[in-house]
Amino acid sequence: MMRVLAVYGIDSSYGERFADYVNQKEKIPFTAMAFSNLEKLLQYSEEHTVEILLVDEEAREQVRDVKAKQVMVLCQGELVEQKEELPSIYKYQSGDCVMREVMARYCSQPVEPGLALLGTRAVVMGIYSPVNRCFKSSLALTLSQQLARDESVLYMNLEEYSGFSRLVSSDYEMDLSDVLYLYKQGAYNWMRLKSMVYNWGNMDYIPPVRYAEDLSQVSPDEMAMLIDRISRESGYDKVVVDVGQMGRGALPVLSVCDVVYMPVREDMVSAAKLEEFDEYLEEADDGSVRDKIQRLKLPSPGRIGRREGYLEQLLFGEMGDYVRQLLKGRGPEH
Incomplete structure (x- = not known):
C-alpha cells in the first residue's frame, strides 16, 4: 500500500x-x-x-x-x-x-507490527581486528564512502569511543544508544530507526553511542540479531559495521556478516594477538566465521594535517585507492 x-x-x-x-x-x-x-x-x-x-x-x-x-x-x-x-x-x-x-x-504514534522496507537482504560487511592501531576505522569509513557512490549504504560503528562526531563536526539528538534502548524494550522497527539515521555525503549512518557503557544494554547475541534485522528490513544494499573491540563477544556479530575484513600488522605483538585469536576461533567457531575473514595489510592513510576534510582525504588518497582495488577484485556479491 x-x-x-x-x-x-x-x-x-x-x-x-x-x-x-x-x-x-x-x-x-x-x-x-x-x-x-x-x-x-x-x-x-x-x-x-x-x-x-x-x-x-x-x-x-x-x-x-x-x-x-x-x-x-x-x-x-x-x-x-x-x-x-x-x-x-x-x-x-x-x-x-x-x-x-x-x-x-x-513513530510516536502506534506503528503497524512488522513494518519494514522489504527486499533483498543487505550484504553485511564487518570490519574487525584483534590488533590495535591498524587503521581499521579508516578502512570502514573509506569502504562505506566508496560503496555509497553506487549503492545505498548504512554505516554502523560499535566502538566505545569512535570519535566519529568530531570527524564530521556534528551533534546528534538521537544515536545508537537510542536504537539499542528501543530494541531492548521491544519497540524497535525500521520506521523508528529512520528517525535516527543521518547522512554524510552519499553514506547513511547511525551515530555511535554517546556513552561507552550504553553498548552493554544488549548482549553480543542481541547485537547480532539487531544487525541482522536491520540488514533484512531496511532496504539497504550494504551495511558496513565497524565492530570495535568486543573481545570474545565479537564472534556473534561476525557470524551475521557476509564478509569480514581484518586489518593486520606484522610486528611481534600484533602477530601474537592474531595467534591467540586464531586459537580462540579453533575452539569456539565451527568454521563459518573463519571462512568469511579476509586479512588485509592496509596502507597508511599518510599524513593528514587537518581534521577537517579527513574523510574526503581518505577516499581520494592511498586508502581510497586500496579500497577500490579491494572491491574490484574481491567484493562480495548478493
Missing part, C-alpha cells in the same frame, strides 16, 4: 521542492505529493489515505476537514505549543532534518 505524505501551503514552490526531495530518497517509505489548492487536497483525501499532512502554519486552519491520519505544522519561526497540540517542525532546515523530525513524530 502506498503511504502518502501530503504537503500543503501557501508557498507552492517549497512544497514541490520538498516532495521531489522525499521521492528521490529511496529509504523514505512515503510517496510525497504537494498541494497548493485546498479543494484538490480535500478531494484527494476523500478518495485516498493520507498518512501524514505537512501544512504551513499560516494555512493550518484551512485543513481541518482534510482526512489525514496525522497532521504536522511547518513553522517559519520559533516553535510554540498550540492548543490543538499538533506537532511542529521548523520549516527552513535541510530535507534530512525535516524528515528525521517527521519520522520521529510519526
